[in-house]
Amino acid sequence: GQQVMQIPQYQHVQEGEDFTTYCNSSTTLSNIQWYKQRPGGHPVFLIQLVKSGEVKKQKRLTFQFGEAKKNSSLHITATQTTDVGTYFCADLETSGSRLTFGEGTQLTVNP
Amino acid sequence: ETGVTQTPRHLVMGMTNKKSLKCEQHLGHNAMYWYKQSAKKPLELMFVYSLEERVENNSVPSRFSPECPNSSHLFLHLHTLQPEDSALYLCASSRSHVDIRNPYTTYEQYFGPGTRLTVT
Numbered sequence: 001g002q003q004v005m006q007i008p009q010y011q012h013v014q015e016g017e018d019f020t021t022y023c024n025s026s027t028t029l030s031n032i033q034w035y036k037q038r039p040g041g042h043p044v045f046l047i048q049l050v051k052s053g054e055v056k057k058q059k060r061l062t063f064q065f066g067e068a069k070k071n072s073s074l075h076i077t078a079t080q081t082t083d084v085g086t087y088f089c090a091d092l093e094t095s096g097s098r099l100t101f102g103e104g105t106q107l108t109v110n111p
Numbered sequence: 112e113t114g115v116t117q118t119p120r121h122l123v124m125g126m127t128n129k130k131s132l133k134c135e136q137h138l139g140h141n142a143m144y145w146y147k148q149s150a151k152k153p154l155e156l157m158f159v160y161s162l163e164e165r166v167e168n169n170s171v172p173s174r175f176s177p178e179c180p181n182s183s184h185l186f187l188h189l190h191t192l193q194p195e196d197s198a199l200y201l202c203a204s205s206r207s208h209v210d211i212r213n214p215y216t217t218y219e220q221y222f223g224p225g226t227r228l229t230v231t
Contacts, residue, residue, distance in 0.1 A: 104153065
């Protein structure tokens with residue numbers, strides 16, 4: 001089945017530094033969703049990307065979908081301690097029901 | 112809060128016990144899901160229900176038995192579990208049908224807080 005790989009697995013940054021996590025697949029992704037899970041919490045939806053080459057921004061977060069729809073990235077500018085958590089990408093199949101999650105990138109931010 | 116509730120939040124059970132996890136969504140969604148989240152593993156999809164019909168069973172052992180009596184409620188019945196079944200069990204809900212009028216409709220999943228299960 002569809003496999004979604006995410007790197008890095010862990011990232012430690014100083015507050016104010018930038019952070020990027022990458023999501024890759026050997027096959028074409030349908031739609032990409034990004035979720036954030038705070039420590040001890042549950043995944044919370046951030047955004048969905050649908051179109052090839054799409055770029056969306058949410059304040060300090062920038063999401064990109066590759067031109068070939070085989071990769072995606074999440075970039076956080078000037079991290080804050082509130083950004084701590086695990087960021088997951090997930091491929092949403094065209095029926096709209098099944099999500100295949102990547103392994104996630106766990107971000108820690110040192111104040 | 113996300114509008115998806117799960118009970119209990121924590122559960123410790125022996126391998127011979129029978130217990131059930133409950134999930135309820137108040138969002139008017141028509142699809143519900145069970146996921147297993149273990150340490151250092153990606154979220155594993157277990158079951159999908161769409162319009163109260165099970166549409167996916169992701170090779171889950173028979174000691175896990177789902178039940179969806181209506182579109183708002185989802186149960187996971189547990190019996191004779193193994194220690195390796197200890198994990199966080201997450202329920203989620205979403206809309207399920209592709210909106211042909213708008214192919215870019217977002218079908219985000221709303222997750223409940225999870226049940227932390229420990230099998231002793």
